[in-house]
Amino acid sequence: MGRTLTAIVAIAACAGAGLAQAAEVAPADVRIEDMAVKESLTGVPGNPEEGAKTLANRSLGNCLACHAVTALSQEQFHGDVAPSLDGAADRWSEEELRAIVVDAKQAFSDETMMPGFYSLNVGINVRKDLVGKTILTAQQVEDVVAYLATLKE
Numbered sequence: 001m002g003r004t005l006t007a008i009v010a011i012a013a014c015a016g017a018g019l020a021q022a023a024e025v026a027p028a029d030v031r032i033e034d035m036a037v038k039e040s041l042t043g044v045p046g047n048p049e050e051g052a053k054t055l056a057n058r059s060l061g062n063c064l065a066c067h068a069v070t071a072l073s074q075e076q077f078h079g080d081v082a083p084s085l086d087g088a089a090d091r092w093s094e095e096e097l098r099a100i101v102v103d104a105k106q107a108f109s110d111e112t113m114m115p116g117f118y119s120l121n122v123g124i125n126v127r128k129d130l131v132g133k134t135i136l137t138a139q140q141v142e143d144v145v146a147y148l149a150t151l152k153e
């Protein structure tokens with residue numbers, strides 16, 4: 001009985017993962033048009049609270065290395081090499097914010113120092129274990145975009 005149950009749970013977990021996988025847009029398939037990514041990368045609404053954590057996390061978004069966000073000002077050092085993200089949602093639509101986070105090189109210009117967080121175009125001499133990987137997962141991008149969409153002044 002215990003074994004059967006474990007097997008069923010395992011199968012159900014695999015099926016769930018398979019579905020999530022299938023619904024996700026692969027990095028190479030993301031279409032940036034008019035500086036916008038119109039469709040969600042996952043079809044699952046972003047979670048703004050998770051997005052704030054991802055944004056501040058040094059090994060994930062690390063956005064605060066360059067940007068300031070007043071609402072997160074107690075958390076850690078904030079960078080000043082890039083514009084403050086306060087009011088970002090007044091300046092950009094959600095579709096535009098998604099494009100900026102996915103691939104700033106395409107959204108802004110090749111010269112931007114902002115990394116592409118859901119792009120395989122990270123440059124030459126990439127460590128072997130990082131080839132084919134993105135900095136953020138598709139859902140982490142959706143979470144960050146959902147958080148940015150709350151930054152109104």
Ligand code: HEC
Pocket residue numbers: 055061062063064065066067081082083084085087088091097100101108109111112113114115117144148
């Ligand atoms: C290495 C520095 C750097 C990092 C890290 C970085 N950015 Fe940026 N970002 C920039 C710069 C610089 C600009 C301004 C555009 C330009 O000059 O290329 C910018 C522009 C933006 C803009 C548009 C600015 C506005 O509000 O008008 C948004 C939104 C943004 N970044 C979000 C993010 C998010 C979210 C992250 C983390 C997932 C992030 N950035 C990480 C450097 C960075």
